[in-house]
Amino acid sequence: MPVLFVSHGAPTLALDDIAGADFARLAGELPRPRSVLVISAHWEATPARIGTTRTGHIVHDFAGFPRELYAVRYDAPGAPALASRVGELLGVPHDDARPWDHGVWVPLLRLWPDAGIPVLQLALPSRSTPPDLFELGRRLAPLREEGVLVLASGGMVHDFGSIDWIGDSPPPSFALEFERWVRRTLLARDWPRLLRFATDTPHHRRAHPTDEHFLPLLIAAGAASTTDPTVTFPIEGFELGSLSRLAVRFD
Numbered sequence: 001m002p003v004l005f006v007s008h009g010a011p012t013l014a015l016d017d018i019a020g021a022d023f024a025r026l027a028g029e030l031p032r033p034r035s036v037l038v039i040s041a042h043w044e045a046t047p048a049r050i051g052t053t054r055t056g057h058i059v060h061d062f063a064g065f066p067r068e069l070y071a072v073r074y075d076a077p078g079a080p081a082l083a084s085r086v087g088e089l090l091g092v093p094h095d096d097a098r099p100w101d102h103g104v105w106v107p108l109l110r111l112w113p114d115a116g117i118p119v120l121q122l123a124l125p126s127r128s129t130p131p132d133l134f135e136l137g138r139r140l141a142p143l144r145e146e147g148v149l150v151l152a153s154g155g156m157v158h159d160f161g162s163i164d165w166i167g168d169s170p171p172p173s174f175a176l177e178f179e180r181w182v183r184r185t186l187l188a189r190d191w192p193r194l195l196r197f198a199t200d201t202p203h204h205r206r207a208h209p210t211d212e213h214f215l216p217l218l219i220a221a222g223a224a225s226t227t228d229p230t231v232t233f234p235i236e237g238f239e240l241g242s243l244s245r246l247a248v249r250f251d
Helices: 011-015 017-028 067-071 080-090 102-111 130-146 173-187 191-195 215-227
Strands: 003-007 035-044 119-124 148-154 248-250
Touching (some): 003 215, 011 067, 035 102, 035 215, 080 130, 119 215, 130 215, 148 215, 173 191
Parallel strands (some): 003 148, 035 119
């Protein structure tokens, strides 16, 4: 299986058929996974732990959005067998009370609206060092040979202070420059440089006032790094001014 990083954007992606079409197209280009392991920016726990194995156990973890968004369901089956396998690989505990947050179910709703693929969430150990996150991804790499899609869900540029909620202003220069740095680094498969993102990137703290939406990319890169992957960007562009929509596919 490939490894994916997606920028999940605002929760309204679940209602946006135009933006959602890019995810549907991406899903059509992928082999259908046996199951999906998602690392989302919206569940942080150090050390990592495994979430629910119940069917359709989601949470609407946001406020101030249209009422119809709170009625959206994603009734995919849980993945208890995958939970056991991830437990073997990582030696982490299981928290079955933890539902799937919107960083999980919103992109999955757009990728596979039939909700037929078993889903498991793994917490983001955001207090870990970048090399430790990369190594966690490497430890997940065997799942690729077992038909499991490792899906990292965050945002390539995630500065809510620069968002244009009303208009459709062009992306600011800091966002474009940060994204260009990431693209060049990934295309070169320069993993040491990627792990130095906090010091080597232009405008790092503008693009990410906090790092939780960027860190899932390090896990994805680690999971892909064992095969010297081809890197492509199947979804591109910006929305709401500064919010990057960039997705990364590692093959």
